[in-house]
Amino acid sequence: MxxxxxxxxxxxxxxxxxxxxxxxxxxxxxxxxxxxxxxxxxxxxxxxxxxxxxxxxxxxxxxxxxxxxxxxxxxxxxxxxxxxxxxxxxxxxxxxxxxxxxxxxxxxxxxxxxxxxxxxxxxxxxxxxxxxxxxxxxxxxxxxxxxxxxxxxxxxxxxxxxxxxxxxxxxxxRKKGKVKITGLTTGKVVDYGLKDSQNMGACMAPAACSTIAQNLKDFGREPEAYDQIITGDLGYVGQQILLDLLEKEGYQAVKNHKDCGILMYDQETQDTHAGGSGCGCSASVLAGYILPKIACGDWKRVLFVPTGALMSKVSFYEGNSVPGIAQGVVLEWADGEVEES
Missing domain, CATH: 3.40.47.40 (Stage V sporulation protein AD)
Structure with a gap:
């Protein structure tokens, strides 16, 4: 529906x-x-x-x-x-x-x-x-x-x-599993005109904000309705921009946000700078960490929001900006009811 x-x-x-x-x-x-x-x-x-x-x-x-x-x-x-x-x-x-x-x-x-x-x-x-x-x-x-x-x-x-x-x-x-998908929020292309492909967190953060805010409005929820809101690969730079943008949308002090790119590496010892990225970042963190946490009931409802920088070699060399997109997937524990808040 x-x-x-x-x-x-x-x-x-x-x-x-x-x-x-x-x-x-x-x-x-x-x-x-x-x-x-x-x-x-x-x-x-x-x-x-x-x-x-x-x-x-x-x-x-x-x-x-x-x-x-x-x-x-x-x-x-x-x-x-x-x-x-x-x-x-x-x-x-x-x-x-x-x-x-x-x-x-x-x-x-x-x-x-x-x-x-x-x-x-x-x-x-x-x-x-x-x-x-x-x-x-x-x-x-x-x-x-x-x-x-x-x-x-x-x-x-x-x-x-x-x-x-x-x-x-x-x-x-269609019939069985310990985690269920109950909702989707399809992202839009969001372009703030940024051209720095080495700072993809900044390029993707506006799209993440757009999808998260629209999900909350469409489902009539506050951020606290989710145990976790987990983006794909904004990293440390993009995470702070996202939280600032969400505050401008009226969502103050969102404390239940995590990012797969931040979770993946130890910033102090692994020299990965802003964090992890790539299609395999959110996918492997989802399969390795997020879904098991939901399956055992530690988290009852999670908004999973992988983020993408829609660039190519051609667009970069022609001086174009780096648009972003984010896709929202609502994941819930299948063994119990989840209360709205």
Whole structure:
């Protein structure tokens, strides 16, 4: 059921049946290490190229999520997958081997929210029993695609984020699961005219504010109605901008905000500057940390808001700004009622 200006309330919830996370060596040295399913000690995963390594990351996460659901790839009706690379080659070369119907998505680092949203809409409309949502990113492929080859040894400004080497996958089911998707808020492109691609947190924060504020208005909720409001990869710079913007929208002192890019790394010891980013950032934190917290009832309701910077090599070199987008997904504990506040 459509509510408000940008949201959907699912009259029959869609369930997150299983989830899996696979991350790289640096991520396995961070504060969330114990939560991930697999940590790769070789960031190239034995492949010939970084791009092939990212495809392998995504395929591993997808196969593990399917296995944890107690099914086979043949039981997946549709896969919704995406990454940061041109023509989404990490997904097409990795997930293609599962031989299932595929929708390739691009929402930059917000792609996991897009995949979950479209998967939930598909199942709620009765199209199949199970779908798979999966995204990935890789530090080396992102540097190669958008910045400088690793051998160049360029200096990174303190506002820059560190692209997460990782992948997260979720199997969605119409009938069973310990976490349910009860609502969606589809984001709009928000462009404040910023052109600094090394400060993506600032570029994406306005979009995060737009989606969060619209979700609260559409559902008639205050921020406290959620145990956590978790953005994708704003990092330390973007988080402060988001909180300032929410205050201007009338939401004072939002204390229940977390950011996957901040959670991923230890700022003091890992030299990742503003925090983590990439499609694999929010996806692996979702699958490794957020969903288990909801499944056991520690958190009853979470607003998951992956954020994306909608730039390309062409747009950057032509001097364009970096628009942002954020996709909102309402996740709830499936074993109990959640009180409105």
């Amino acid at each position: 459509e509510i408000g200006k940008q949201s959907i309330r699912l009259e029959e919830p869609v369930y997150v049946e299983s989830w899996a996370s696979v991350v790289g060596k640096k991520e396995g040295e961070g504060p969330l290490a114990v939560f991930f399913d697999e940590i790769e000690t070789d960031d190239q995963l034995g492949q010939n190229t970084w791009e092939e390594a990212e495809s392998m990351l995504q395929q591993k996460a997808a196969r593990l999520a399917v296995k944890k659901a107690g099914c086979t790839p043949e039981d997946i009706r549709i896969i919704f997958a995406g990454d940061l690379l041109a023509q989404s080659i990490a997904s097409s070369f990795g997930i293609g081997e599962l031989d299932r119907p595929l929708y390739g998505l691009f929402g930059a680092c917000s792609t996991m929210g897009e995949a979950l949203s479209l998967g939930a809409i598909t199942l709620s409309a009765g199209h199949g029993e199970r779908v798979l949502a999966v995204t990935s990113s890789h530090f080396a492929t992102a540097e190669k695609e958008f910045r400088f080859p690793l051998g160049y040894g360029s200096q990174r400004p303190l506002s820059a984020s560190w692209t997460v080497t990782g992948s997260g996958a979720c199997v969605l089911n």
